Amino acid sequence: QVQLVESGGGLVQAGDSLRLSCAASGSTFSSYAMGWFRQAPGKEREFVAAISWSGSRTYYADSVKGRFTISRDNAKNTVYLQMNRLKPADTAVYYCAAAQGLEGSSNRYHYDYWGQGTQVTVSS
Numbered sequence: 001q002v003q004l005v006e007s008g009g010g011l012v013q014a015g016d017s018l019r020l021s022c023a024a025s026g027s028t029f030s031s032y033a034m035g036w037f038r039q040a041p042g043k044e045r046e047f048v049a050a051i052s053w054s055g056s057r058t059y060y061a062d063s064v065k066g067r068f069t070i071s072r073d074n075a076k077n078t079v080y081l082q083m084n085r086l087k088p089a090d091t092a093v094y095y096c097a098a099a100q101g102l103e104g105s106s107n108r109y110h111y112d113y114w115g116q117g118t119q120v121t122v123s124s
Contacts, residue, residue: 022096
């Protein structure tokens, strides 16, 4: 069992940066691949980024590639999402998720545990 708590969301202007954090507890964090997803009002939850359990592999949605960076600190049981050059289209609730036994996945159904989400709002 893994508990995930996101933080770092907020209201920013287009072009600004934010760093989201996701703190994990309850199990061996380093054995889980981690992902970030987002969901805008009226839309499906979509993949943003993922990272393997070791941090050696990362994956990004095309819409965020080159602007967002996922990283993890296994000693702190935390995964991060650095978001630069934010756009109004990035406005959504951002969720972190944990998947056991994978190197990382863009498929939300591969993830076993989810956080409660943190709101990111980007104004134009």
